[in-house]
Amino acid sequence: MPLSAVSIKNYRSVRKLWLPVEQLSIFVGANGVGKTNLYKALALLRAAADGTITRAIAEERGLNSVLWAGPRTDRKPVRLVLKAVFDELEYGLEVGLPHSYEIEVGVRQPTEAAFVLEPLVKAERLTIRSGGRDVVMMERNGPAVMLRKDKGKRESHEFAVLSSETALAAFRDGARYPELEAVRRELLGWRLYHDFRTDAGSPIRQPSHAITTPTLSSDGHDLAAVLATLSVIREDTTALDAAIDDAFPGARLAAGEKGSLCQMSLRFPDMPRPFAAHELSDGTLKYLCLLGALMGYRLPPLIALNEPEASLHPSLLAPLARLIASAAGRSRIWIVTHSEELAGHLLEEAGKRARRVIKSAGATGIEGLKLSGEFADDDEDEDE
Structure with missing residues (x-):
């Protein structure tokens, strides 16, 4: 279940990036353009799999140090959003095809029981591709988690997880939730x-x-x-x-x-x-x-x-x-x-x-990377 793309939003100098992951992905650039932030985003995704992402953010001096600090277009609370997309491999008719895992981390709201500056998991979503359409197998909003088990039956868990925990790490029953377990194991396997x-x-x-x-x-x-x-x-x-x-x-x-x-x-x-x-x-x-x-x-x-x-x-x-x-x-x-x-x-x-990492108007980007997630020079290679 190889990783095929990563989406990073509002992480340090990264405002919004959709990065295709190739068999060999090389990023080069000068000091201060945000190269290490691309690497650290992968580390945070892995930390979601073992339930330590909020601790990892706290160890980076908290959300104030981690969230996008550049100009904002509205006054809505900013959330760190990370997403891993996996290649669609034949995984068996009973299980389906793993597709993507997404997590959102944000700050405490007045009604939430948490420390004032504590990073909180706000939402998670695991989606598979089945029958030509996207099917949500796990969706978490605050403390509530919806899961699909075998044969697509939905089940709801109220107050199932704390805001410092991830549903990806909390639900470890591979027999009932095989897609969740597959993604969790894949992320934990990263080094x-x-x-x-x-x-x-x-x-x-x-x-x-x-x-x-x-x-x-x-x-x-x-x-x-x-x-x-x-x-x-x-x-x-x-x-x-x-x-x-x-x-x-x-x-x-x-x-x-x-x-x-x-x-x-x-x-x-x-x-x-x-x-x-x-x-x-x-x-x-x-x-x-x-x-x-x-x-x-x-x-x-x-x-x-x-x-x-x-x-x-x-x-x-x-x-x-x-x-x-x-x-x-x-x-x-x-x-x-x-x-x-x-x-x-x-x-x-x-x-x-190598893909060149650049910074424009304070935001980290990749030279030649289009909004579609493709590189302009790849088109040139095809023309040749």
């Missing part, structure tokens, strides 16, 4: 990698528990287990060895179990001994994290990378582009970057041009 701690106290520099780990966690603390899973469990490190040699010519990575822990080390051709994780440079360790994120035993349905080039030597950008191009064959990849050089390598390796 967003913003940064990896590489200081001396970082958990990445420590051994991991010896547990088969197919996918790297968002903070990378289980990197040794991810790499050891490829070596010990899959017993095939051909692609991994080639990727290491591409980035660090002549180097050899070792990852395996030692008792109840997994450890890793990197041996360079000009050094007499291997270097353990706690001895590696920040840039080398970060690159290994990116490698683990993009080469895991099982990749998530969506991988989002925010400024993956940070702390990397320029010589690593071409190998990174090759890693990303390869991973795009197994997962949808979303990249936000400052680096024109990385964007150039991605064009060369994946044949995918």
Whole structure:
């Protein structure tokens, strides 16, 4: 059920955007144009799936910091609106075709029981495409939730959720609400990698528990287990060895179990001994994290990378582009970057041009993006 588009309204510098999501989506632009807001919007959608979106907004200094702060055309309360649209895949006649999930977050009204500046979930909606028409499978307005279960029967739940909760996370009966469960699991499967701690106290520099780990966690603390899973469990490190040699010519990575822990080390051709994780440079360790994120035993349905080039030597950008191009064959990849050089390598390796993020009249936009959600240069390519 791959993500095909994202709609963002009233989020920080984003007034209104409808973004198509491709197998590989690359966004490049200068500082201050709002690139990171595109990435953070994905993180908030994922937080809706585990019910933590209001907490995540509070941690961003609350709605006053999160809502669109530009000029407004009316005095109505502004709401943050996020929507994820999924490709229509054959999902079985009993279940139907997942189509979209939308959530609205706003401020407290005088009649609502909540803290004065608390972010509140105002509405949610899950729609599927069935029989050539849109069918609402879940609709939430305030504390009231309407659900359709098997055979389309409607049921209503009054005061079913608090304003700090999401219906998407609250109703987890996959047998009764399979479409809701499918979307929730899809969103929870996303992995967003913003940064990896590489200081001396970082958990990445420590051994991991010896547990088969197919996918790297968002903070990378289980990197040794991810790499050891490829070596010990899959017993095939051909692609991994080639990727290491591409980035660090002549180097050899070792990852395996030692008792109840997994450890890793990197041996360079000009050094007499291997270097353990706690001895590696920040840039080398970060690159290994990116490698683990993009080469895991099982990749998530969506991988989002925010400024993956940070702390990397320029010589690593071409190998990174090759890693990303390869991973795009197994997962949808979303990249936000400052680096024109990385964007150039991605064009060369994946044949995918970067979309330029711009700001006009204070609002974040994408150069060449039309209201239809298509790019003007795509039309030019078809003409050629």
